Amino acid sequence: MVNRKKAGFLYNMNYSLTYKFDKYIVSISEDVIDILHTFCQDSNEKLEAGGILIGYFTEYHIFITKVSTPNCYDKRTRYSFVRDKGAAQAIVDYEFLNNSGSMIYLGEWHTHPEDFPTPSFQDKKMIKEHFSKSKLNEPFILLLIQGIKDIYLGVYSIDGLYKAQKV
Secondary structure (H helix, E strand, C coil), X not given: CEEEEECCEEEEECXXXXXXXXXEEEEEEHXXXXXXXXXXXXXXXXXXXXXXXXXXXXXXXXXXXXXXXXXXXXXXXXXXXXXXXXXXXXXXXXXXXXXXXXXXXXXXEEECCCCCCCCCHHHHHHHHHHHHHCCCCCCEEEEEEECCCCEEEEEEECCEEEECEEC
């Protein structure tokens, strides 16, 4: 459980998954994990889903506290997801402004209909494009893929995409 001060109030958030890359620790809240699980593609009828990752940093600790969910402007099929950039930007702007600049865009998430997901060629191309075209607070961007049995968390920087390790 992590205590965090927000707008003069102290609130608690539980984190259920932790990853490590380089000198950074990434913690994903239980609320985020619960949302991701609702979109798990564990049957043939379920379409790929996705959105953006939102959270905050301390010196070397990244906290993923919120995710956006698919909306009517996104394009979804069984094997692809393309999110609407305008809707995503509105969410990022809202979170940033309503949290005194502490909540920021951290990266992208989507689902795969496989037990243990790995990034596809299209995923790598997409995250590279977001890295090069986005105004980022840090020298990297996160890529989270929710599979049926596991989550892949990758970190894209100028050196390419690397898998973060579960702690």
